[in-house]
Amino acid sequence: EPEVTQTPSHQVTQMGQEVILRCVPISNHLYFYWYRQILGQKVEFLVSFYNNEISEKSEIFDDQFSVERPDGSNFTLKIRSTKLEDSAMYFCASSDKGVGRTEAFFGQGTRLTVV
Amino acid sequence: AQKVTQAQTEISVVEKEDVTLDCVYETRDTTYYLFWYKQPPSGELVFLIRRNSFDEQNEISGRYSWNFQKSTSSFNFTITASQVVDSAVYFCALSRHQTGANNLFFGTGTRLTVIP
Numbered sequence: 511e512p513e514v515t516q517t518p519s520h521q522v523t524q525m526g527q528e529v530i531l532r533c534v535p536i537s538n539h540l541y542f543y544w545y546r547q548i549l550g551q552k553v554e555f556l557v558s559f560y561n562n563e564i565s566e567k568s569e570i571f572d573d574q575f576s577v578e579r580p581d582g583s584n585f586t587l588k589i590r591s592t593k594l595e596d597s598a599m600y601f602c603a604s605s606d607k608g609v610g611r612t613e614a615f616f617g618q619g620t621r622l623t624v625v
Numbered sequence: 626a627q628k629v630t631q632a633q634t635e636i637s638v639v640e641k642e643d644v645t646l647d648c649v650y651e652t653r654d655t656t657y658y659l660f661w662y663k664q665p666p667s668g669e670l671v672f673l674i675r676r677n678s679f680d681e682q683n684e685i686s687g688r689y690s691w692n693f694q695k696s697t698s699s700f701n702f703t704i705t706a707s708q709v710v711d712s713a714v715y716f717c718a719l720s721r722h723q724t725g726a727n728n729l730f731f732g733t734g735t736r737l738t739v740i741p
Contacts, residue, residue, distance in 0.1 A: 541726045552733045553670070553716060558726035565726035601670060609727040610658040610720040616670035 512536040516602050516617035523592055523624055531587045531620045533602030542585045543603040543614060544577065546570070553601065559585065560608075592624045627652050629719050629732035637738045638707050646702045646735045648717030654678075656722035659693065659700045660729065664714040673715075676700065678722070707739045 515534045523529050535542050544556040558565040559577055576588045585604075589596055599621050603614040628651040638644045650659065661673040674684065676693055684691045688705045704711055714736045718729040 543726070543728065545729075553718075553729075553731040555728040555730070558728055560726050566728060599668060603670075605726075608725055609729055610722050613660065613672050613675045614729060615672060616662075618667070618669040621668075 512615075514602055514604055514615050514617035516600075516620050518620060519618065520621045521623070523622070525594060525624055526591050529589050529592055529622065531589075531600050531602075531622070533585045533587075533617055534583050535585055535602065535604030536606075536615060537583070539604035539606045539615075541565075541605040541608045541614075542577075542579070543605070543609070544587045545601045545603065545616075546598040547601065547619075548598045556587075556600075558609075589622075592622075594624050597622060597624045627654075627657075627719050627721065627730040629717050629730055631715075631717055631732035631735050633735045634733070635736045635738070637740060639740050640709060641706050643703060643705050644707055644737065646704075646715050646717075646737065648700045648702065648732060650698050650700065650717070650719045652719060652721075654721055658720045658722060660718040660720070661691070661700075661702050662716045662718060662731075664716065664734070666713070670716070673702075704737075707737075709739050709741050712737060712739045 517532045542559040547553045557567040557571045574590045599619045601619045602617045605614045630649045657678045659676045663671045690703045692701045714734045716734045717732045720727045
């Protein structure tokens with residue numbers, strides 16, 4: 511069964527460093543998303559991406575964040591200068607017709623720890 | 626604005642008991658979608674169900690059933706004859722009905738512990 515894959519599963523980084531979280535969405539899906547979940551809290555929307563551009567972004571997704579689809583398969587989230595409060599589980603998701611009309615399938619997550 | 630409330634933070638049941646997880650939502654949209662996701666201890670988010678606001682029929686899938694009541698803005702989830710493998714955090718979520726990417730608005734989750 512097709513699945514969304516994320517790498518790495520766990521990343522530890524020093525405050526102020528740049529990190530890139532990688533995702534391979536399901537191959538025939540057109541809509542891509544990043545969500546984050548601070549430990550023990552709810553899952554929060556960060557950004558959606560379609561047709562090589564951002565569709566929507568939340569207040570959390572400030573200038574420190576960027577997304578890119580560098581080739582036909584990968585979808586990345588970059589945090590330019592990490593802060594302690596960026597420590598969270600980051601989930602990538604993909605959908606073939608957009609959330610609502612179809613479901614979103616999530617990857618297993620990348621746990622980011624900023625020290 | 627979209628909002629999902631899961632008032633039950635944690636529930637514990639003994640194996641084989643039935644359990645209902647509550648979900649109440651708020652939206653000004655007349656058409657929308659509701660979802661349930663399961664997050665087992667391993668951390669991934671597993672899709673369980675998607676329901677269109679037009680369709681108020683209850684749905685059953687094995688030991689899982691969902692009760693959608695538009696009049697009370699609720700979309701409750703019942704697990705019948707619970708098993709230890711059902712132990713997880715369960716999230717209810719809402720999305721708008723519009724073309725484009727949309728996104729999911731999640732509740733705060735209910736942690737279910739099934740005791741053997």
